[in-house]
Ligand SMILES: O=c1ccn([C@@H]2O[C@H](COP(=O)(O)OP(=O)(O)O[C@H]3O[C@H](CO)[C@@H](O)[C@H](O)[C@H]3O)[C@@H](O)[C@H]2O)c(=O)[nH]1
C-alpha cells in the first residue's frame with residue numbers, strides 16, 4: 001500500500017492556463033500598441049520599460065502555475081517503529097536578547113517531544129552566540145523535558161510545545177487534571193529559572209570563543225533514559241578574523257558534529273522560533289522519504305512556515321500565502337524551493353553521494369577528519385576510534401573548513417545570505433527532487449514568530465532580497481545556470497523569486513510618471529476613443545481578478561487580496577529599493593551583505609497595535625519617507641489632473657486612475673499621517689519632510705522646462 005498519494009489540482013491548473021493565454025494575448029496587444037505608437041520621448045520609453053519588466057515577471061510567474069498538485073501522507077502505513085530511520089533535529093539560535101531563551105527552549109522541547117521513537121531522535125541546538133544564557137537554559141530545558149515528554153506520550157498530547165499547550169484550555173478526568181496541574185507548575189518553575197538565568201548572566205553575543213560541545217544529561221552518561229532523545233548543545237568556534245557564514249556555517253558544523261554522535265540519515269532543520277506544532281510531522285515526512293518510487297531522488301520534504309502570532313488581518317502579509325501557493329505549483333514539477341526551516345532533509349543529499357566516488361579527493365571534499373569521512377560512508381553511527389570529544393571540537397573549529405569544499409560544493413552553501421534558496425537551487429540542479437507537504441491548514445507542522453512591526457518586517461525582507469539578488473546577478477542566475485540543469489518551468493519559478501525585487505523599478509515609474517504627466521499634460525496612455533484603451537483596462541482588471549481568484553481558491557478572504565496588493569507596493573517602495581541599493585554597494589565592495597537577525601522578543605506596545613490590525617508607521621524614516629512622499633505626490637497630481645480636465649485639456653483617464661488606485665490601496669498610510677494620534681502614527685517630522693520632498697518634485701514637474 002502506498003505511503004502517500006498525490007493529486008493534480010486540475011481546476012486550478014485549467015484556470016491558470018486559460019488565464020495565461022488570454023492575459024498573454026492582451027499583453028501582446030499592449031506591446032503592439034507601444035511599438036507602433038511610441039515616440040522617442042523619455043516618458044514613453046520609461047513607461048514601456050516598466051511594462052516590459054512587469055510582463056517579464058508575469059511570464060516567469062507562469063512556471064509555478066503550470067501544474068499545481070496536492071499531496072497526502074498515510075503515516076499509519078509506515079513500518080513498525082523499530083524499522084523507522086533515525087532523525088537528527090538541528091535548531092539554530094544566535095542571540096539570547098533578540099531570541100529569548102524561553103522561546104528557543106520551547107522549540108527544543110517540542111522537537112524532543114515529537115511522536116517518534118525517542119532513541120531514534122537526536123536534537124542539536126546550535127548557539128551562534130556562544131552564550132552562557134543559552135547553555136544554562138538548555139540544561140533547565142532538559143530537566144523540564146524529562147517530565148514533559150512522558151506526560152505527552154501518556155496522554156497523547158497533540159500540542160507538544162509547552163508554551164502553546166498551556167495557553168489553551170484542557171479537559172480530562174481527575175487523574176489527568178492532577179497531573180496537568182503539577183506539570184503546569186513545573187513549567188512555571190522552569191520559566192522562573194530561565195528568567196533568573198537571563199537576568200543574572202551575561203547575555204552578550206560572543207564573537208571570540210572556543211568550540212563548546214556538550215551532550216546534555218544528568219551528569220551520569222551511563223544511565224541513559226530510554227524515554228529521552230539525545231540533546232546536544234553546540235557552540236562552534238568563533239574568531240573575529242574568521243568568516244563564519246551565518247546560519248549556513250552553523251548548520252554545516254551541526255552536520256559534522258552530529259555525524260559522529262548519531263549520523264541519522266534524515267535531518268529536520270528548525271529556526272529557533274519554529275516550534276513543532278504537529279508531533280506527527282516526522283512520520284508524515286517519512287511517508288515520502290521511505291516511498292520506494294520517490295526516495296532515490298528525494299532530497300527534502302518542505303513544510304510551509306506558518307506563524308502563531310499573526311493578527312486576524314495579517315496586515316504585514318507575513319504569512320506569504322502567495323509563496324506557498326507557488327510551492328504547490330512547484331510540487332508538480334521537481335518540487336518546492338528550500339525554505340530555511342521546517343524541512344526534513346536526506347543527509348546523503350547534502351553530501352552529494354549521488355556522485356560520490358571513492359577515488360575523488362575526499363579530504364578536499366570533506367576536510368581532514370578521518371572519523372567524519374568514515375561516517376559519510378557508513379550511514380550509521382560510526383565507531384569513534386580516537387577521542388570523540390576532541391574530534392568533535394576539531395570539527396567545530398574555524399580551521400576545519402580551510403582548504404576544503406565545505407559550503408561550496410554540496411552541504412549548506414555560503415554563497416548568498418539566503419542559504420536555503422541557494423542550497424535548494426543547487427540540489428535541484430544536481431537532479432534531486434523535493435516534496436511540499438502540509439497535512440492541514442488547521443494543524444500546521446511548525447509555527448514560528450512573525451515580525452509584529454512594519455519596520456522589522458521590511459528589514460527582514462530587505463535581507464532576503466539582497467540574498468536573492470546575490471544569486472540573480474551571478475553565474476548561478478537561475479536563468480542561465482538553472483535552465484541548463486532543470487526543467488524550464490522550474491527554472492522560471494526560481495528566477496521569479498530571484499528577480500522579484502526588481503519590481504521596485506516599474507513601481508516607482510508607475511507611482512511617479514503618470515502623476516508627473518498629469519501635471520504637465522503629457523499623454524502616456526491611449527484615449528478613451530482608442531480601442532487600445534480597453535487593452536490597458538483589461539490588463540489591469542485581469543491581473544487583479546486573477547489575484548483575487550488565487551486568494552479565494554487557496555481559502556483566504558478578500559481582505560487578504562487587498563493586504564497583499566498593499567504590502568507588495570510598500571515592499572517595492574522600501575525593502576526592494578534598499579535591497580537593490582545594498583546589492584550595488586555589495587557589488588562595488590562598499591558594504592558586505594550580512595545576516596541581520598529578526599527579533600523574536602515581544603515589544604508589548606507594538607504587539608498591541610498589531611493585534612488591533614493597525615499599521616505601525618513608527619519605523620526607520622528611511623522606510624517611511626519614500627512611502628509618504630509618493631502618497632502625497634499621488635494626491636497632488638490627482639487633484640491637478642481633475643483641474644486640467646476641467647480646463648478642457650482632455651481627460652487623461654488612465655493617468656488619473658493610477659493615482660486613485662494607489663491612494664485607495666494605501667489609505668492606512670493617509671490615516672497614519674492625518675487621523676491617528678497613537679504611537680504608531682506617521683511621526684510628524686516624517687510627514688513634514690515628505691511634504692517638502694513631494695512639493696519639490698511636483699513644483700519641478702509642473703514648472704521645469
Ligand atoms: O549567524 C547566524 C544568523 C542566523 N542564525 C539563525 O537563523 C535563523 C533564522 O534567522 P531569522 O533572523 O529568524 O531570519 P528569518 O528571516 O526569519 O529567516 C528566514 O530566512 C532565512 C534566510 O534568509 C532562513 O535561513 C530562515 O530559515 C527563514 O526562516 C534563526 O534561528 C537564527 O538564530 C544563525 O544560526 N546564525
Ligand SMILES: [Mn+2]
Pocket residue numbers: 271273448449598
Ligand atoms: Mn525568523
